[in-house]
Amino acid sequence: MTDMITGQVPAALITAPGSGQGKSIVTAALARLHRNAGRKVRVFKHGPDYLDPMVLEVASGQPVYQLHPWMTGEDECRWRLAEAARDADLVLVEGAMGLFDGDPSSADLAALAGLPVLPVIDARGMAQTFGAVALGLASFRPNVQIHEVIANRIGSPRHGEMLADSLPDGIDLLGAIPRDEAMAIPDRHLGLVQASEIADLDRQLDAAAAVLAKAGLDRLPATVSLSAHRPAAPEQTLAGVRIAIARDAAFAFIYRANIDLLEALGAELVYFSPLADAALPNADALWLPGGYPELHAATLAANTGLLSTIREFHRAGKPILAECGGLMACAEALVDKAGDRHSMLGLLPGTAVMESRLQGLGLQSLRADEGELRGHTYHHSRLDTELPPLARTRKLAGTEAEPVFHVGSLTATYFHGYFPSAPALVTALFRGQPLSAY
Known part of the structure; x- marks a missing residue:
């Protein structure tokens, strides 16, 4: 039996009701915000994706790995998260598509690892319905923990107050992010463009982090305990190649x-x-x-x-x-x-x-x-x-x-x-x- 590793760390899986809600740039900006505060931030990406991890590595200054219960395997998901929990001050996982989309979905990963879920909801053109969307996400599966949500692309401080008032008991508004050019990253047919192609990416990430700080998103998520068995080292079957x-x-x-x-x-x-x-x-x-x-x-x-x-x-x-x-x-x-x-x-x-x-x-x-x-x-x-x-x-x-x-x-x-x-x-x-x- 391989060694058991355990760590405790503030952690969250960043998700959304669907694609295009802004979770990628919010995840990157959160990583940069806490990195700029002196914290070591580890970020992971749910599912097969090459482009988001490139930006997330620049944002966090740390390597980014994929987590997917089918592609990488459940044991590897647990192990990578537990390893990160041992020396990081914050662990973030960016979900894929909507929270319950796909099989396995981001919700499946959150339930597997015991990660609290933090949805990013695009609030443009929305008022009290915001609370209904949040309640639906939180109540859809009993083994998925949602206690806070993020409102994205709000039109005014008053808009943010309306959204907060719409939330049911047990769900709080972590922050309301205004529309801002710093929160937009160019994309291509595969999603985001490569990080190396974005001019002044570090400057934009710092600006996006400042937007999040002003919106009250500088608070750490809940602390969780993550544990797993360390995998055995493989045989050196490519030695000399x-x-x-x-x-x-x-x-x-x-x-x-x-x-x-x-x-x-x-x-x-x-x-x-x-x-x-x-x-x-x-x-x-x-x-x-x-x-x-x-x-x-x-x-x-x-x-x-x-x-x-x-x-x-x-x-x-x-x-x-x-x-x-x-x-x-x-x-x-x-x-x-x-x-x-x-x-x-x-x-x-x-x-x-x-x-x-x-x-x-x-x-x-x-x-x-x-x-x-x-x-x-x-x-x-x-x-x-x-x-x-x-x-x-x-x-x-x-x-x-x-x-x-x-x-x-x-x-x-x-x-x-x-x-x-x-x-x-x-x-x-x-x-x-x-x-x-x-």
Whole structure:
């Protein structure tokens, strides 16, 4: 039996009745507000998401990990929260979509971990109905604790008073946030833009934190006790394997937990930029993660030196894993939203074409004899190819299962895997061992 770890810390899961209510910027601003007060703040994100965690890391100054009872597993959810509770002064979890949306939902995570829930409710155009919404959220499930709510985008101090007066007994208004430019972060089709793309993000977060402080949100949430068993260390099945990882503005969708696992398995990691580097670093395996290659297709196509070294890497039979944006880069060509065609690596027969509508969405898994790799899919492009897939993922929810292609030493798919869910399968991928996927 592994060690039991326990910690006590003020904590809350920040949620909303639905998407678009402002919970992402409120979570980030709360993290920055308490960080500026000298507290160590740990923030987590419920569910598969790359973009919100980038902003939350800048806001808190600490690493951000995913928590999801299905994708990461219940035990890992408890363990990461308990670890954070041991040395943090505040733990925040940003929910996904609405509180009860999805399976498992943010409410499921809160109930699993024993976290109090703090809804952010967009109060524009709303008066006494605000209290009804809060009461509905609080009474929908008896194992979900809601004792405070946040009103967002109020029109005046009098509006905030009306909202507070509308709340039933047992539910208080933590604060009422006025409409303010500091509380708006630009977005793109996947949600927020990448943190590196937002000019003066630190300044905006400080301004947003000041808005929250003025609205009375500088008070800590309730203290909770969090405990879990520490997981056993994995075997070093990738010892001696050097993995080159693409990481820049075009390829940035990388879970911290994936990096942690590769290192725990004994791999040596080296990073490079497909946008800026002229050659691939010396490595035994290559990972091309997701991102926004369509926004940088002309630059990628023009970097012929790097493209040549990756093609040579493939000809040498060294394993390559390409996920989503990485798959697009491996195609013969990429057609961007403007309809312009750009030559890509040509390792995968076919053309990646950007579409205006979502092409893939939902939780999925890849099953093989080595285990079940859990994760998700979310993309606005399609791959036009006649190549038959090696296998297909299985969907838990959302659109159709994703094909998994295998060409020589290349494994390519739109599916994003959460590596800790299947260490043996991940080892096989980066060691170039044949998968018996099904």
